[in-house]
Amino acid sequence: MPDIAGWKRERMPVLPQDHRFEIVPDWVCEVLSPSTQRKDRVIKRKTYARYGLKFLWLIDPWSRILESYHLDDGHWAVSGLFQDQDEVSTPPFDAVVIALGDLWQ
Numbered sequence: 001m002p003d004i005a006g007w008k009r010e011r012m013p014v015l016p017q018d019h020r021f022e023i024v025p026d027w028v029c030e031v032l033s034p035s036t037q038r039k040d041r042v043i044k045r046k047t048y049a050r051y052g053l054k055f056l057w058l059i060d061p062w063s064r065i066l067e068s069y070h071l072d073d074g075h076w077a078v079s080g081l082f083q084d085q086d087e088v089s090t091p092p093f094d095a096v097v098i099a100l101g102d103l104w105q
Contacts, residue, residue, distance in 0.1 A: 002025065002030060003028075006028075008026050025053060027053075027054065027056075030044060030056070032062075045076060054070060055070055055079075056071075063083075064100075064103075065082070066081075066086075068081070068091065083100070086101075
């Protein structure tokens with residue numbers, strides 16, 4: 001289970017009536033913590049790649065870092081590394097600018 005997940009509307013135009021999602025998300029964000037970061041970085045990344053997830057973000061609130069990845073031929077490639085007060089524009093949200101500093105407040 002990811003911390004946050006998102007789908008393009010054309011892939012999931014209507015939310016399921018129950019809590020089960022059968023469509024792989026287009027984007028997942030994991031919020032790292034000391035107790036989960038090994039699982040998020042290793043186990044979940046491998047699982048997400050195996051299922052063809054396209055975009056993965058890892059957020060470390062203690063270090064104030066956002067790592068953005070995209071799946072390239074079955075392997076994760078870095079889309080961007082951001083920290084502190086950076087203005088972020090990275091896939092799949094590269095059409096907008098996110099003020100990263102707003103996350104740390």
